Amino acid sequence: MSQSALPPNDQEMTLVQHLLEFRNSVTKGILAILVLFVILFPFANDLYLYISEPLSRFLPEGTSMIATGVASPFLTPFKLSLVLAIYLAMPFLLFQVWSFIAPALYHHEKQLVGPLLFFSSFLFYAGGAFAYYVVFPLVFGFLSTAAPEGVTVATDISLYLDFVIKMFFAFGIAFEVPIVVVLLILTRMVSPQKLSHARPYVVVGAFVIGMLLTPPDIVSQTLLAIPMWLLYEAGIIVGSAVQKARRRKDEEDTNEEENDTAKQNPTNSGQSNDKASPASDETDPYAIPEEDFDNRYADQLEDDEDWDKAFDEIDSEFSILEQEYKKRKEAEQAEKDAQNKEAKKEDDDLPSDSTPKDSSDKPSKSDK
Incomplete structure (x- = not known):
């Protein structure tokens, strides 16, 4: 990789340095999880009581949750403490991921990391809170009343924990939809208009995801699909506002540059403005500014040019062989x-x- 292909003020790192940096990031993440686990494990039973409260309130009187496995009374709180440690360490883990890829980012890309980490962590925890305080009471209230007569509802603690973990992560990831939408708009991969036109497909996809990630009941499916759709709309609104602000800032910067140029060259300002006006009218609002282009992929471009030349030579050789083949044929x-x-x-x-032979050659009857 050439020096021009690197971000500014950064130097090329060797493979060993990358591996060492990756090892340090992974080690810090594991240590953070272990520290949180050590802190949470003494309170594992209390944490499980708190997690099981949305179901316990709907259990019939005189019944409680059961443990069908021999080691379930110990392993289930242990698993809860470990998963909760990972859940709480998620912002730090994301920060370690960012610190690993930060040397490859430019300054304007690094500016997005802070808000991205904050809002992604906030929405992830908001999804878990929404599942616990809104979805669980409605779902368990519905499922407890759906039991046939003569059937006692006694849920296994291990199965309940698996269900809760799945729901927490499902809603946490589903609430990240605005982050994805805003990133798609800011990177100019998709325009807000196209995202708005795709709204019917998004609604159907949200209900399909809700069907796959939630229990087989319409309540939990709807409670996951509707927030996903609303967050999708919120992402479009926020992304459009940020895009307009960035476009306005780019226009102001362009005007300032034109004014500075006009002050430096007052005699040629009229001609330059006349020449620049048609281009400004035909500017694509979603076009990437020239200053955003960099030489990060300079080596790849050179390689592409080399490959193009090689393919051109191969094509010319094939054409010569084809002509010789035609001549030989x-x-x-x-x-x-x-x-x-x-x-x-x-x-x-x-x-x-x-x-036919002459008739004179044939023997006559008289000769015979």
């Missing part, structure tokens, strides 16, 4: 035609055996 065909003509001429020169 034409020569062979001409030789075959000449041989056929000679053979036909020889056949014409041979005496014909099919001519």
